[in-house]
Amino acid sequence: MTEFDTASAAVQAALDAGARYADVRVMHRRYESMSARNGDIEELTQDESVGLGVRALVGSSWGFHAVPELSDAAARDAGRRAARIAAASARVPGPPVDLVPSEPTVASWSSGCAVDPLGVPLSGKGDLLVQATGTIREHGADLAEGLYQIWDTAKWFVSSEGHRIDQRIRECGGGISATSIGDGETQRRSYPSYRGQYGTTGWELVTSLDLAAHAARIAEESRELLTAPECPAGETDLILGGEQLALQIHESVGHAIELDRILGWEAAFAGTSWLDLGQLGTLRYGSELMNVTIDPTIPGALGSFGYDDEGSPAVRRDAVREGRWVGVLAGRDSAAVAGLDYGGSVRADGWARLPMVRMTNVGLEPGPHTLDEIIAATDDGVLMDVNRSWSIDDKRLNFQFGCEIGWEVRNGRRGRMLRNPTYTGIGPLFWRSMDMLSAEIVPWGTPNCGKGQPGQTGHTGHPAAPARFRNVRVGVRA
């Protein structure tokens, strides 16, 4: 039996049990991670997981069942169970469920990969982390850590509407960090970002990061931060580096435009959104420099795919155009509720999880400036970069972020290093204050986006570049 045969059997069993629509994801995922600490390998883990998940729609109620087996009998049983769970959902029924059209597709897609990351010898990958973390220690940090992660996912999607799509997506990335410990506090510096940089690429991404070349610098900066002056408290012009702006986009734009949140489907856990569908197309989200796209077609970005997990093809769309909110992240059922005509942003974290609305690549288009130009144009401000903490309310409005490092900016020049830089604000007011944006876009990857119950971890991409925001409150502390 092929994976398509197995999936088809499960779909048919769900239909036979009363479903009016069913789809199945068969997935085979291999995962490898290695971490190093202070010049030694700390942990090597290799996981392999195979199974299928069936989603069934009975009347207007959904059910989902997943099993770790690919036999015909197990697939059929999972299909029947999904339909039975859907029938139970009807005890507390909702409004009629419709699905926006999705052309039945037979297709195959693979992400780009020059060097198979699971094919690179473990010894070489280990040497990379050992060397980098050893260098960090030699340059004065108390704690040196390094990590890489690799996911190799093959999946087969079949729906009762005729979709038959197989995809192979390889993702990997890594990073290093240095921590120095002082009296009563710690300071950390990371490269290239807090958890590293990730993409839908081969090992060539990790090679290109050249971790070892940055080890000494981050070690020295972490020590220097222990005695650097505190970031002053007050309102000032804020320049954010691209890595931090990527997370700002993720938290205050990406999650806010998720249609399931807007519709209240995440109200009890992840939360809702401050956005009101009645304002789609007219609401001023940010300044005219703000152009945000939803684009799963970016080669190598972490949120890229050929088809989402309900068979919709990857399509680039606008989310914010010249500061105006114009698009959402949607699935076929949520789009129908909202009266929209597109889905395309539904993903599942493995075979055992229900597909749900998720970010793909949500990021900024380039601006007209460079970071140097932004600094040169700033008389009095603070430059912050590389995320250290993040918190935002359940409507995605009130946020507070901390960064690893800051610098004074005075009279167009970068000045002293500042420790414990934080900033806080309200999403749309913050974005409307963006008056300079760099063209130096990097598609930052976030491999740890949590959402859903049971919990799912999403992999998202966020093209971002340095930008300046006016009159932002900085230096919040206990």
Added chain:
Amino acid sequence: MTELEIAGRVVELIRRLAGPDAQAEAVVTRADLALTRFANSFIHQNVAESGVGVRLRVHVDGRTAAGSGSLVDDDGLRALVERTLAAARLCPPDPAWPGLTPPSPIVASAVFDESTAFAEPDERAARVRDFVDAVGGLEAAGYCRTSYRSGAFANSAGHSALGRTTEAAMDGIARIGGSDGVARHCADRLADLDGAALGARAAAKARAAADPVELPPGRYEVVLEPAAVADLLQNLSWYGFNGKRYAERQSFAEPGAEQFDRSVTLVDDPLHGSAFPYDLEGSPRRALTLVDAGTTRAVAHDRRSGAELGTGSTGHGMIGASTFGPTPRNIRLLAAPASADAAGGGVGAAATGGTAAGGATGGGSVATGVTGAVADPDTAELLADVQRGLLVSDFWYTRVLDPKSLVITGLTRNGVWLVEDGVPTRPVRDFRFTESYPRALGPGAVLGLGRWSVRQPDRIDGVWWEAPPVRLAAWNFTGGASG
């Protein structure tokens, strides 16, 4: 094959392929997890998952590797063993390998309920129906979940263990005009979850939270309800009572030092609720006193961090512990001793198997104040001595600014009320706070503890936090909803 047979087969395969000197441990867990989720007052997601997982760790020729898989037939197990052995041979030496857990007595899991283990989707849906009906026309959202885990451990040192456990949890909000009220409860048995009582409580709090006013940020005396206290316990666990962070000097914890108020006693007590009686390394799990009457006593260790500090394992081996550190995941903040006249009046009597929602329907009526803001007499008693402060239901999106001082920022959620002269007088809009958790619980900072604890579910089944409401002298609110 049973879980123990699978674990034994994996260990035997290692011995056969790598020789008698190879050290190996295998953990096999079967899980049936189901979660019925509702929003806008209807069930919109309803999922179940049956799974089995094998986790293997080997130490061969001084090198260590771990692997896991979901295929438990002969071919799948053999592939897992072969790839893990291959990985170990390519790894650098592991001079800090702590060795395997020797044969040790393991007590049987205390918590297992057949009807919860095999609960039907209709039974979860019925509780959701009760919750939705009880909110009286408000919008309802949340979940009802059941979990059943059965597992076995075996290692090449001759140690083995068995466990099985069940858990049920319900977590829901009621919504009116942008104001939410919450009720949640984690229990050993599905039969202990009362959807109607939880819904009624959530609705009463939501109505009491309507039309909030904005107050200026600053330091306020607070009474934190158990859901908010659970957040303190989680962060203290992850950053403070974490043996790896302690060894790296990244934790505030100083065993032997009086770091907390004398009313604070924290015990990690996995066998008090649903949890396996052994950890990922086969070490017995048992109650561990972390803080005794204000004095820090211990942090959690797996075999590796315990060996590094010479203390031994405390039964906290877990996935990712080598990287993130071993952490307690079943912490109880012990309640104040119950007075004779308070007996039976509690609402979150998790220790006695009672419902967490009784206050909404039973002895939880409050004579004065905003109707419904105070969920139970236990909280009312704590509020009685507050001249001016805030009653906080829940915290949200808390993140650490500095791990060593454990300065955390986050927001309030699901209801805040101004308390004047012992009673809530008006609902308040959500605040952002920035606060050091150990400082907030420090000597002299805890003005009172409730007498009844409520067990709060975590995002992961088997992890829970149990606490009474807590009255604190000050909490540092650094911003309002407007920024």
